[in-house]
Amino acid sequence: MTQSALPAREFASNVRALLKTESIGRSVRAYDTVSSTNTLAAEWAADDAPHGALVLAEFQTEGRGRLGRAWQAHAGLNLTFSVLLRPQLPPDRLGMITIAASLAVADAVDARATPLRTSIKWPNDVLLNGKKCCGMLLETARAPEGVAVVVGIGLNVNQDAFPDELSERATSILLETGQMTDRAHLLAEICRRLEHRMVQAGENPRMLRRLYMARMPDLGEPVRLRFSDRDGGIYGVPLGLDEFGGLIVETDSGRRVFHAGEVTRSPL
Numbered sequence: 458m459t460q461s462a463l464p465a466r467e468f469a470s471n472v473r474a475l476l477k478t479e480s481i482g483r484s485v486r487a488y489d490t491v492s493s494t495n496t497l498a499a500e501w502a503a504d505d506a507p508h509g510a511l512v513l514a515e516f517q518t519e520g521r522g523r524l525g526r527a528w529q530a531h532a533g534l535n536l537t538f539s540v541l542l543r544p545q546l547p548p549d550r551l552g553m554i555t556i557a558a559s560l561a562v563a564d565a566v567d568a569r570a571t572p573l574r575t576s577i578k579w580p581n582d583v584l585l586n587g588k589k590c591c592g593m594l595l596e597t598a599r600a601p602e603g604v605a606v607v608v609g610i611g612l613n614v615n616q617d618a619f620p621d622e623l624s625e626r627a628t629s630i631l632l633e634t635g636q637m638t639d640r641a642h643l644l645a646e647i648c649r650r651l652e653h654r655m656v657q658a659g660e661n662p663r664m665l666r667r668l669y670m671a672r673m674p675d676l677g678e679p680v681r682l683r684f685s686d687r688d689g690g691i692y693g694v695p696l697g698l699d700e701f702g703g704l705i706v707e708t709d710s711g712r713r714v715f716h717a718g719e720v721t722r723s724p725l
């Protein structure tokens with residue numbers, strides 16, 4: 458779509474004024490147009506960005522989705538951002554970041570969309586009325602010390618239409634509630650909840666898993682799990698999350714745990 462000069466810096470200072478966090482969102486880089494906020498966050502990580510550094514953009518020209526897909530969102534209407542985390546978690550617990558981030562967004566959207574309640578499609582799609590309003594792409598980044606994780610989040614907020622090929626599956630908070638949402642409040646709220654959930658990911662991962670599983674519509678239902686748009690995937694029944702945030706699936710060849718993929722409802 459065509460681009461106008463959007464006041465990303467002004468938006469960022471509105472967010473800053475609303476922040477109630479210690480680290481997440483305290484350092485911000487804001488752009489009207491970027492290739493991908495994940496790319497910029499990874500570059501900033503190599504340059505010693507602090508834990509919680511936030512890169513936000515009003516428009517991405519090369520937004521990336523999971524499984525090698527593109528992510529497209531209308532300019533100026535949505536939330537398109539990446540948070541850089543230097544988590545105090547053992548490496549085998551990094552999967553819990555997905556759980557923490559999904560819950561942070563789901564809870565923040567719920568607070569705007571009452572009485573609607575979001576669900577979460579493993580690993581990190583947030584759904585409203587069964588349609589996707591938010592996707593996340595988590596990537597590791599090289600940092601001067603230790604591991605850094607880029608949590609890239611695309612949340613459809615005030616977009617009022619989607620291309621025909623997406624409209625069956627994609628939605629926005631506006632389309633489901635009929636109400637415009639103040640994006641700065643929503644982003645500040647996501648930062649606050651993410652900070653809180655990251656502490657819990659270290660201290661009480663069991664509780665986080667329980668909260669996440671309570672939002673999973675596909676537990677106990679036959680699904681197809683795919684790992685790319687080209688493979689046929691495997692069929693099974695998801696039973697829950699293991700202690701590392703992996704999906705436990707009962708398959709024809711026994712119980713297996715997956716750490717990546719995409720779940721779709723499917724008759725067995």
Ligand code: BTN
Pocket residue numbers: 492493494495496517519520521522523524526528537538539582591592593594609610611
């Ligand atoms: C998916 O559902 O496939 C994941 C979509 C992730 C999109 C966000 S938008 C901000 C960040 N920058 C990117 O290039 N991708 C993520």
